[in-house]
Structure formats: C-alpha cells, structure tokens
Amino acid sequence: MSTATKKAEPSLMDAVKEFPGNVWSSLFRNPLPENDAERSATSFTNFFLHIHPVKVHRNTLRATYTFGLGVISFFLFVILVVTGILLMFYYVPSTTQAYDRMLDLRGTVAFGTYLRNMHRWSAHGMVAVVFLHMCRVFFTGSYKRPREFNWVLGVGLLLLTLLMSFTGYLLPWDQLAFWAITVGAAIASYAPLIGNEIRFLLLGDVNVGQEALLRFYVLHVAVLPAVLTMMIAIHFWRIRKDGGLSRPPEADSKPQLSMAPGEVAVTVRAVEAPNLRHYGLQGVVRGPLTKVGNIPDNSVFSWPNLLRAELFAFVVTLAAILVLSILFDAPLEEPVNIMHPPNPAKAPWYFLGLQEMVSYSAFWGGVGVPGVFVVLLLLLPYVDRSTKGVGVWFSRERLLANTTFITFVFFNLVMIIIGTFLRGPNWAFVWPW
Amino acid sequence: MRLALAIGSFVILVVHGVVFYNQFFHDWERHQSAYFDQARGLAKTDAERAAITGRSPRIEQIIVTNFGETRVDRCTTCHVASDDPRFEKYAHPLKSHPFSTAMGDVQKNGRWERRHKFSDFGCTVCHDGQGRGLKPHYSHGEDHYWPDPMLGFVTQEPWRKEFLPKLKGKAYMEANCAQCHTESTFAGAAQVERGRKLFFTSNCYGCHRIEGLSDGTLGPDLTQAGKKFKVDYLWESIVDPRANLATSVMPQFKLSEGDVQALVIFLKSRKGINFAETGLQQYRARLQDATAVVQATIKPVAITPASMVQQGEKLLNDRACLACHKLGGKDGGIAPELSYEGLLRAEPWLFDHFKNPHSTVPDSIMPTFRFTDDEFRAMSAYLATLKAPPKLDTGAEIYQTLCQRCHGEKGDGQGMIAIYLDPYPRDLTKASFMNSKTEARLLDSIKNGVGGTSMPAWSKVLSDDQVKAVLSHVLTTFTKDKRRDLKPSKAPDTNPVMASAASTARGEATFVKRCAGCHGRKGDGKGPNALDILPRPRNLRNAWFVNSTSDRRLFESILYGVQGTAMPAWVDYGMTSNDVGDLVNFIRSMNQKPKGSQYARSN
Incomplete structure (x- = not known):
C-alpha cells in the first residue's frame, strides 16, 4: 500500500481486505506505545483511560503509600454493580416471593449461589475497604488543603456505602435480614423529635413489612447506586483537580534526574497568565503561572505504570472475592417469622458498634455519638488547617491528630467486636468459647 | 509485578473452572442418567425403549397451586423413578414411591394407580421439606435454618439429642394428612385426633387458644403452631416448658411418650386455615361457644348421685388437675395443695371456684375449664370429702x-x-x-x-x-427479732363516718389524689408505681378480702401505715379520721353488689 494510486482510490477489494485491521484500529486506536508521545496519546485518546492523567507522580504508585484502597473500593463497587444487575433479573421485592427467589438462586439458577456470594462478600468488603481508605487518607494527612472538599465527599461516600449495604441486607427476607433491619430501624428512631418519623419514612409502616421491603429495594437498586455513582465521579474528578494524590512537599522539589554532566534540561518557559477579557482554557487554570514545555519532574507515564498497578489491584480484588465466594456461602436463615425473634437480634456487623452503644444509652449510642463522629469527620479539614505532615504515614508533626483518630477507630472497633462476638442472649456478656 | 499478576490471574482462572464444573456437572444429572440406563434395560417394548431414549437430563418440577400457597417441587429431578413401579427395590434416590391401599391407591389390571397423583399434589404437601432445592443439603439436609424439615425423616443439627429418635417416624406426616382430611373419624390421621382429644382432656385448652377450638389466654396462641414451630420445639415445649422460656408458667404434664407424640402431631397440624376450610367456615367456627366445642370433643361424664364422689375423684385425676395442684403423692408444683380441701373450703365455695376461679380468688391464674355443672359438682363433692387432718406435732x-x-x-x-x-x-x-x-x-x-x-x-x-x-x-x-409491746392504736372499731354518696365522692377524690399512684385509679392494686413495690399494693377491688376486713383494720392500715411495706402512715401527711372514713366508705362502695365485686358473677 505504498503506491500513490491505491492510496487515492481504494477499491472495494481493498476495503474488504483491510476491514479487520480498520475495525481493530477503530476500537483500539493506538498500537502498543513505543515512545512518550504514543504513551500520552494512549491515555488521552481513550474514553475509558482519559480519566487518568497522562502522567502520574511516582509517589502515587508507591504501593505502601495507598495500598490501592481507593481503587479496590471502586472495583468492589463495579463487582457489586455487575453481580447486582444479574441478581435483579431473579429477584422480586415481595414478602411472599423474595425468600422463594433466594431458594431458587441457591438451588436452581445457573451460577446463582456464586452471584449471591460474590455480591454479599463484596458488599461487606466494600464497607471495610472504604473505611480503611478513610484511615489511610487520615494517617497521611491527605485531607488537607486543597483536598478538603474531596474528604467531605469521601465521608459522604462512606455513609452511602453503609446505607447501600444496610438496604441490601433486608432483601433476602429471612430471619437474619428482618431482625437486623428491625434493630437498625429502631436505632434510627432514637433520634430526638423526628426519630419515629424517620423510621416511618424508612419503613413506610410501623413494622418491617412489604412497604419496607419495596422501599429498601428501590433505594438499593436505583436511588443509592445513582447517587453513589455520581459522587464517585465527582470524587475522582476532584483528585485530578486537586493535583493528583497527596505527596510530601519534598517529593516535588527533588526530581530524581539522571542527566549526563553538561546536559541541559528542557527549556521551560513560565508565562504569566495575561489578564484579558477574552481568554482560552489556559485562563482558568489555577495559579499565576502556566507551565509550558516539558519540565523534569518525578512523574511517569500512566500507561503502562498506573494501569498496571490498577490491573493488579483489580486482579487481587476479584481473586479474593471469588475465592471467598467458593469457600463461604452467603447466609440464608429461616423465612421471616415475626413471632419468633432470635435472641439476641443483631444488626449488621458494621452497625453492631452502634447497637452495643445503644445498649448503654439509646439516644447517645444510636444518635448522639455517631452523629458527633460524622460531624467531626465532616469538619475535620476545616478545623485542622495546618499544612504540615502531608503525604507521610503517621507524620510526627501530626502526633495529636493521629492519636485522636486512632482512639476513635479503636473505640469503634472494640464496640463492634464486643457487639459481634461477646454478646449472647438478652445482650448479656458471653465469652465466645 | 508480572509474576504477581500471573498468579492472580491463575487463581481467577482456577476459581472459574471450579464454578463452571459445579454448574454443569450436577448430581441430579448423574441420577437421571443412571435411571435412563437402567430403564432402557428394563424396557420390554420398543415404544418404551424409544420413550426412554428420547429423554435427556433436565430439571423436573411440579407446580402445585391447589393446596395453600403455590409450591414448586423439584424433588422428582433426583427422585426421577418415584412413579415407576419397576424401581421398587432400588436404593434412593432411584427408589419408587411405595403404593399402598391405605393411601387410596388401587390396583387395576395388575397396575397400580395412585390416589394422590404426584402431578396434582407434588411431594412437599405431605412430606414437607424444601421443594425448590436440587441438592440433598438444600432439599432435605440437616441445615439449622431449614424451614420445613421432612416430617418424621429429617432431624436437624441443633435439635436436642435426647429427642432425636422420638421425632422420627411416618406418624408425623399425619399432621399434613389432616390439612385435607379434617373429619375426626379419618383413620389416616388417628394421631392427630388422639392429640386433639388430649388437648382437651389434658386441659391445654384452658390456657391456649386455637381458633375455632379454644379461647384460653394464659399461654401462647397455638392457632398457627404447626406453621411456626418445628417438631423438636413442640416436643421440648411440652415435656420441658422452661427450656425455651425461663419464666414459663406452663406445668409439666407427666404424659406418656405416645401422648406427647400425638400432641406434637396435633399441634403440627395447626397451620391456621387448612386446605379443607374456607375463610367463612373458619369464621363460623370462631363464633362457636367454646364450652360446646370442648364438650363435643370430650363426652361429658354422666354424673349419678350415688357414685358422685368416685366420679369426681376420677375426673380430678384424669383431667390433669394434678399437673398444677398437689393431692396426696402427686404434685404439679404450680397451684395450692388440695389434700385437706374438705376442711379448708366449703362445697359451694369449691363449686364457685370451679365455675369461675376469679369469683372466689379474684387474682387467681386458674383458667376457667369447660366442664359441665354436674361434673363440677361431682369434683366439689369429692374435694369436700378430703377431711382427714394430718397428724402433726411440732x-x-x-x-x-x-x-x-x-x-x-x-x-x-x-x-x-x-x-x-x-x-x-x-x-x-x-x-x-x-x-x-x-x-x-x-x-x-x-x-x-x-x-x-x-x-x-x-x-x-x-x-x-x-x-x-x-x-x-x-x-x-x-x-427472729424480739417482739415489742404494741401500744393499742386509736383507730375506731367501726367507721364513724356514715356511708353516703357525698362521703363516697369525697373518698374517691382523696383516693385519686393520694392512693392511685400505687393502688391504681381503679383500686385494683396496679398503679403506675406498683411494679417497683414488694409486697405489691393490695387489690382493693378484691371483694372477698375487703368484706372480710374490719373497719378498724382498714383505719389502722391507712392512718398508721403498714410496716415493712410501702404503705405510709397517712396521719403524718395530715389525713384525719374523717378523711379515712370517707376513704373506707369509698373502698367499701367498690366492693358492694350482692356479696362481691364485678368478679363475683356466680354469687
């Protein structure tokens, strides 16, 4: 295909011959990149990849810095969406049919057991991983300027994740689900003044029943996922706008260059943004200076470095969920029996800390303390304005903040552990062995 | 990194392999293939052979809509030979379901024909079990959370070991027969009928309600016991009521094992509305007089005056009275001793107490049992003969x-x-x-x-x-404490305030203000503070108590309090004799009506 005539007038035969190649290159626009320009283009021209920056800082890729917790949460969410949609094909949100559908999933539906297991364990995993992700962000001081709002979004995402998991808990309509939601809804009703109204709004009735099942279903499959997806998108977008993941200030100032002696680095022009009435996109870029040209820094190309790391996180996540799903079946207890509450009736594990606290004081345990926690978390980046200790795990400069946070985390974990393992009939203390 | 990725991908691949293997190589397919092989060998005609050859493994299911909630029974997916008489001698799951004349099956021209066709009834209508499951564990396994274990065949993991052998046997399936065959003469559900009789003769009906059968309120409603509870729970609750609820007041009826089993089967058959009933029939049953239902089941004993005492004694022994009361060597450990009843209570009192226990002991927990008046008279007559005082010295x-x-x-x-x-x-x-x-x-x-x-x-x-x-x-x-000399109180012997409407009204006003907190607005001793007080505040509507208590004693208790209880000395709070007189008039006015209170209907 080098002659000029053919190039000018391709025949039908040529079109047929080139068809596979053309389709391929339409789908995969770039060949495997061989130079920096192509690496940039790979990220830049692909719809799915252009959410990544072309280059990322080396610090972002340090496995021990992030442990990939953010992307793992996202991948778990993806697994949940996929398995959830498949499960929706079989599920009916009706008190008379829901449990039978569970039995069908377990007994007859192709891959039904695995779908349910994967969905269940991913859901529990997501609650745990999102929480760990928050801990990581805190301990590395990553919520500080300019990332305050992304932290607030993150707290919102944590709460949404809990709500997602909680609403999904009811759907199998077995004893476990029914009583966990009964307990959970009771905790909500301890809010002052409007507690009972909140509960009624949530359940559509004074008890957990058909109305509650329908509401939880709609929340679980439509409302919450839509909100969650939107917020995840904003969360990701803000990472880009805030200049990528947090890193210690010195990571920017000491570019690790290996230049030959006498070699001149790329010339960099720093142009002052002109204050014009009419301006291009450059005009809205933050900061007084716009970098033009290629300055040496500590970044590497996203393709393949970032993508490989993400692929690895995905493979590990999926493998873990698959192995869990094959080893452990999602619980399915007896069908709902309103007259026969289990003793003790326990909320889902992530709310057992609340239930444990409720056993001391209904208002403080169910509403007061968790409410204060959430408000403190939301206010955190606006209270802690110091910019020291960013980008380092357990920075010495943040000793007070980290110690306080660990205390809160430890307190909640202890409450959850007591509630999960050490509470027997009538919520009496028991040793699990 | 590359190695880790490779390992991760390999794990995913292996897990997928396992999942797909499980998905496409089912046990039930092996059973069906084995059946087809065997059946092909057993086939006698070409047509039979062709029919078998045309079949390939698939999930078989019977959807039953005629009996209660829709059932989906996939049992025949494994038990594929259940309707094939040639497989009579095979091992499960390829064994054919036995034919029996007792079940109504008939033999025509050497071929058995089922009365209860599987295509009409499915399997779980009779057997219980999980029709939707396709693995033994999910269809009739010992899973703890198993809602309906196969009746009489499957016992479950957490069930009490000592009960397990007793919970097996075909008899338990009679509970399901009775869903359609409700007539009491039906031979196939003899155990249900026996249990039903026991429910009445053992006086279960006195405390438990079963819609259309009984109206007791002391114990749990058993209308849907068979739906809610498994046989092990029912058995345990009968022989050991406190095993499940430490505060249970149910007596331990010393029933024989056969009787317990019959009761369990009867209770298992109580599933609310059954297949044979319409909502209208059940509504009619609810309107029936409870006494009539009881006496229709237990034929009342015809009492003859000559043998009244013996008949009364027999009734007392047969009808589980001693599951609560003590008499001679038998002791139920719940109600008072009857051994000297002839000396303690008069015959009319006993009769009244039988007819309506509240008429004589207003706060008694004894239920009203549905005997005939003659039977009550006979039992009273027997108790009245117990007049031998015990020989006691110290x-x-x-x-x-x-x-x-x-x-x-x-x-x-x-x-x-x-x-x-x-x-x-x-x-x-x-x-x-x-x-x-x-x-x-x-x-x-x-x-x-x-x-x-x-x-x-x-x-x-x-x-x-x-x-x-x-x-x-x-x-x-x-x-123990040494008694001190008591100063005679200044309380009057009789109420100095004349009983009048005005006095009663004044007394009521004082009562509501001062007394209702503990004694309750109705004076029944159940005021808002009553729960925190021991001994409990006196029920002032207990006519027998109030009428047998002198004015002097009422005055003493109110004016000077009752030491060792929460009743204070009201004289310290400024109450005068006149106030107390009004109160006493008010209290007495609550307990008038011929000889008693609202409780004393039979007086």
Whole structure:
C-alpha cells in the first residue's frame, strides 16, 4: 500500500481486505506505545483511560503509600454493580416471593449461589475497604488543603456505602435480614423529635413489612447506586483537580534526574497568565503561572505504570472475592417469622458498634455519638488547617491528630467486636468459647 | 509485578473452572442418567425403549397451586423413578414411591394407580421439606435454618439429642394428612385426633387458644403452631416448658411418650386455615361457644348421685388437675395443695371456684375449664370429702407440711408456688411487719385465712394449740427479732363516718389524689408505681378480702401505715379520721353488689 494510486482510490477489494485491521484500529486506536508521545496519546485518546492523567507522580504508585484502597473500593463497587444487575433479573421485592427467589438462586439458577456470594462478600468488603481508605487518607494527612472538599465527599461516600449495604441486607427476607433491619430501624428512631418519623419514612409502616421491603429495594437498586455513582465521579474528578494524590512537599522539589554532566534540561518557559477579557482554557487554570514545555519532574507515564498497578489491584480484588465466594456461602436463615425473634437480634456487623452503644444509652449510642463522629469527620479539614505532615504515614508533626483518630477507630472497633462476638442472649456478656 | 499478576490471574482462572464444573456437572444429572440406563434395560417394548431414549437430563418440577400457597417441587429431578413401579427395590434416590391401599391407591389390571397423583399434589404437601432445592443439603439436609424439615425423616443439627429418635417416624406426616382430611373419624390421621382429644382432656385448652377450638389466654396462641414451630420445639415445649422460656408458667404434664407424640402431631397440624376450610367456615367456627366445642370433643361424664364422689375423684385425676395442684403423692408444683380441701373450703365455695376461679380468688391464674355443672359438682363433692387432718406435732412439722409450699423453706414468701399466686405469700422474715401486728391478729390470719386470696382458714385442720405452735415456730425461726409491746392504736372499731354518696365522692377524690399512684385509679392494686413495690399494693377491688376486713383494720392500715411495706402512715401527711372514713366508705362502695365485686358473677 505504498503506491500513490491505491492510496487515492481504494477499491472495494481493498476495503474488504483491510476491514479487520480498520475495525481493530477503530476500537483500539493506538498500537502498543513505543515512545512518550504514543504513551500520552494512549491515555488521552481513550474514553475509558482519559480519566487518568497522562502522567502520574511516582509517589502515587508507591504501593505502601495507598495500598490501592481507593481503587479496590471502586472495583468492589463495579463487582457489586455487575453481580447486582444479574441478581435483579431473579429477584422480586415481595414478602411472599423474595425468600422463594433466594431458594431458587441457591438451588436452581445457573451460577446463582456464586452471584449471591460474590455480591454479599463484596458488599461487606466494600464497607471495610472504604473505611480503611478513610484511615489511610487520615494517617497521611491527605485531607488537607486543597483536598478538603474531596474528604467531605469521601465521608459522604462512606455513609452511602453503609446505607447501600444496610438496604441490601433486608432483601433476602429471612430471619437474619428482618431482625437486623428491625434493630437498625429502631436505632434510627432514637433520634430526638423526628426519630419515629424517620423510621416511618424508612419503613413506610410501623413494622418491617412489604412497604419496607419495596422501599429498601428501590433505594438499593436505583436511588443509592445513582447517587453513589455520581459522587464517585465527582470524587475522582476532584483528585485530578486537586493535583493528583497527596505527596510530601519534598517529593516535588527533588526530581530524581539522571542527566549526563553538561546536559541541559528542557527549556521551560513560565508565562504569566495575561489578564484579558477574552481568554482560552489556559485562563482558568489555577495559579499565576502556566507551565509550558516539558519540565523534569518525578512523574511517569500512566500507561503502562498506573494501569498496571490498577490491573493488579483489580486482579487481587476479584481473586479474593471469588475465592471467598467458593469457600463461604452467603447466609440464608429461616423465612421471616415475626413471632419468633432470635435472641439476641443483631444488626449488621458494621452497625453492631452502634447497637452495643445503644445498649448503654439509646439516644447517645444510636444518635448522639455517631452523629458527633460524622460531624467531626465532616469538619475535620476545616478545623485542622495546618499544612504540615502531608503525604507521610503517621507524620510526627501530626502526633495529636493521629492519636485522636486512632482512639476513635479503636473505640469503634472494640464496640463492634464486643457487639459481634461477646454478646449472647438478652445482650448479656458471653465469652465466645 | 508480572509474576504477581500471573498468579492472580491463575487463581481467577482456577476459581472459574471450579464454578463452571459445579454448574454443569450436577448430581441430579448423574441420577437421571443412571435411571435412563437402567430403564432402557428394563424396557420390554420398543415404544418404551424409544420413550426412554428420547429423554435427556433436565430439571423436573411440579407446580402445585391447589393446596395453600403455590409450591414448586423439584424433588422428582433426583427422585426421577418415584412413579415407576419397576424401581421398587432400588436404593434412593432411584427408589419408587411405595403404593399402598391405605393411601387410596388401587390396583387395576395388575397396575397400580395412585390416589394422590404426584402431578396434582407434588411431594412437599405431605412430606414437607424444601421443594425448590436440587441438592440433598438444600432439599432435605440437616441445615439449622431449614424451614420445613421432612416430617418424621429429617432431624436437624441443633435439635436436642435426647429427642432425636422420638421425632422420627411416618406418624408425623399425619399432621399434613389432616390439612385435607379434617373429619375426626379419618383413620389416616388417628394421631392427630388422639392429640386433639388430649388437648382437651389434658386441659391445654384452658390456657391456649386455637381458633375455632379454644379461647384460653394464659399461654401462647397455638392457632398457627404447626406453621411456626418445628417438631423438636413442640416436643421440648411440652415435656420441658422452661427450656425455651425461663419464666414459663406452663406445668409439666407427666404424659406418656405416645401422648406427647400425638400432641406434637396435633399441634403440627395447626397451620391456621387448612386446605379443607374456607375463610367463612373458619369464621363460623370462631363464633362457636367454646364450652360446646370442648364438650363435643370430650363426652361429658354422666354424673349419678350415688357414685358422685368416685366420679369426681376420677375426673380430678384424669383431667390433669394434678399437673398444677398437689393431692396426696402427686404434685404439679404450680397451684395450692388440695389434700385437706374438705376442711379448708366449703362445697359451694369449691363449686364457685370451679365455675369461675376469679369469683372466689379474684387474682387467681386458674383458667376457667369447660366442664359441665354436674361434673363440677361431682369434683366439689369429692374435694369436700378430703377431711382427714394430718397428724402433726411440732410447729416446725406443721410449717413444713402446710405452709412451706407457699411461704418457702426460709419463710421469706418464696415458696415453690409463690410466683403463681397473687397476692404473693407474706414474707415472714420481715420483722418490721410481723412485729407491728398483734399476736391475736396473726393467729386470726392463720385460723380464718385471708379472704379472696390463696391463704385458707386453717382452723378446722389445726387445733388452737397447733396454730399457736406454728406461729411461735415462725416467729422464732424466721422473724427472729424480739417482739415489742404494741401500744393499742386509736383507730375506731367501726367507721364513724356514715356511708353516703357525698362521703363516697369525697373518698374517691382523696383516693385519686393520694392512693392511685400505687393502688391504681381503679383500686385494683396496679398503679403506675406498683411494679417497683414488694409486697405489691393490695387489690382493693378484691371483694372477698375487703368484706372480710374490719373497719378498724382498714383505719389502722391507712392512718398508721403498714410496716415493712410501702404503705405510709397517712396521719403524718395530715389525713384525719374523717378523711379515712370517707376513704373506707369509698373502698367499701367498690366492693358492694350482692356479696362481691364485678368478679363475683356466680354469687
């Protein structure tokens, strides 16, 4: 295909011959990149990849810095969406049919057991991983300027994740689900003044029943996922706008260059943004200076470095969920029996800390303390304005903040552990062995 | 990194392999293939052989809509030969379901024909079990959370070991037969009928409600017992009521194992509305007179005056009275002893108590049993013959034989049946109370009893000396504190305020203001503070008690309080004799009506 005539007038035969190649290159626009320009283009021209920056800082890729917790949460969410949609094909949100559908999933539906297991364990995993992700962000001081709002979004995402998991808990309509939601809804009703109204709004009735099942279903499959997806998108977008993941200030100032002696680095022009009435996109870029040209820094190309790391996180996540799903079946207890509450009736594990606290004081345990926690978390980046200790795990400069946070985390974990393992009939203390 | 990625991908691949293997190589496919192989060999004609060859493994299911909620039974997916008589001798799951004339199956031209066709009935209608499951574990396994284990065949993981052998056997399936075959003469559900009779003869109906059968309110409603509870729970609840609920007041009926099993099967058959009934029929049944239902099941004994006493004795022994009461060697451990009843209570009192226990002991927990008046008369007559006083010498002996059952070994009012009595037996160790009452008053309580309570008048059982002996035993052993001399109170012997509408109205106003907190607005002793108080505030609507209590005693209790209880001395709060007089008039006015209160219907 080098002659000029053919190039000018391709025949039908040529079109047929080139068809596979053309389709391929339409789908995969770039060949495997061989130079920096192509690496940039790979990220830049692909719809799915252009959410990544072309280059990322080396610090972002340090496995021990992030442990990939953010992307793992996202991948778990993806697994949940996929398995959830498949499960929706079989599920009916009706008190008379829901449990039978569970039995069908377990007994007859192709891959039904695995779908349910994967969905269940991913859901529990997501609650745990999102929480760990928050801990990581805190301990590395990553919520500080300019990332305050992304932290607030993150707290919102944590709460949404809990709500997602909680609403999904009811759907199998077995004893476990029914009583966990009964307990959970009771905790909500301890809010002052409007507690009972909140509960009624949530359940559509004074008890957990058909109305509650329908509401939880709609929340679980439509409302919450839509909100969650939107917020995840904003969360990701803000990472880009805030200049990528947090890193210690010195990571920017000491570019690790290996230049030959006498070699001149790329010339960099720093142009002052002109204050014009009419301006291009450059005009809205933050900061007084716009970098033009290629300055040496500590970044590497996203393709393949970032993508490989993400692929690895995905493979590990999926493998873990698959192995869990094959080893452990999602619980399915007896069908709902309103007259026969289990003793003790326990909320889902992530709310057992609340239930444990409720056993001391209904208002403080169910509403007061968790409410204060959430408000403190939301206010955190606006209270802690110091910019020291960013980008380092357990920075010495943040000793007070980290110690306080660990205390809160430890307190909640202890409450959850007591509630999960050490509470027997009538919520009496028991040793699990 | 590359190695880790490779390992991760390999794990995913392996797990997918396992998942796909499980998904496409089912046990039920092997069973069906085995069946096809065998059946092809057994086929006698070409047509039969061709029919078998045309079949390939698939999930078989029977959807049953005629009997209650829709059932989806996939049992025949594994039990594929269940309707093929040639597989009679094979092992499960390829064994064919036996044919039996008792089930209505008939043999025509050497071929059996089923009365209950699987295509119409499915399997779980009779057997219970999980029709939707396709693995043994999910269809009839021992899974703890298994909603309906196969009746009489499957026992479950957490069930009590000692019951397991008793919970097996075909008889349990009769509970399901009775869903359609409701007639009491149906031979196939003999155990259900036996249990139904026991439900009445053992007096279960007195406490438990089953819609259309009984209206007891003391115990749980059993209308849907068969739906809610598994056989092990039912068995355990009958033989050991406190195993599930530590505060249960249900007596331990000493039933034979066969009787327990019959009761369990009967209760298992109670699933609310059954297949044979319409909602209308059930509504009609609800309107029926409870007494008529009971007496339709238990044929009332025809009482002849000559053998009345013997018949009464037999009734008392046969109808589980001694599951609660004590008489001779038998002791149910819940209700008072009847051994000296002839000396303690008069025959009319006994009859009234039988007819309506609340008419004589207003807060009694004894249910109203549905005997005929003649039967009650016979039982009263028998109890009235129990007139042999026990031979007792020392005070300690008397206390142990007669008092300990209620007042307790330590005299603290915590006897074995104390929790079933209302008011509670007096705590005899409370010196502040015991020593604030004169000896004459204490002797009077023993001799003449306390009206409207379970404390009987012992004067015909014990001589005056014996009464004194037991009192001195109580005072020295339990009360211990030395008695002080009591100053005679200034309380009047009779109410100085004349009973009048105005006085009663004044008394009511004072009562609502001062007394209702503990004694309740109705005066029934159930005020808002009552739960925190021991001994409980007196029920002032207990006509037998109020009418047998003198004005002087009421005045003393109100004016000077009752020591050792929460009742304060109202004289300290500015109450005058006139106020108390109004109160007494008010209290007495609540307990008028011929001879008693609202409870005393039969008087």
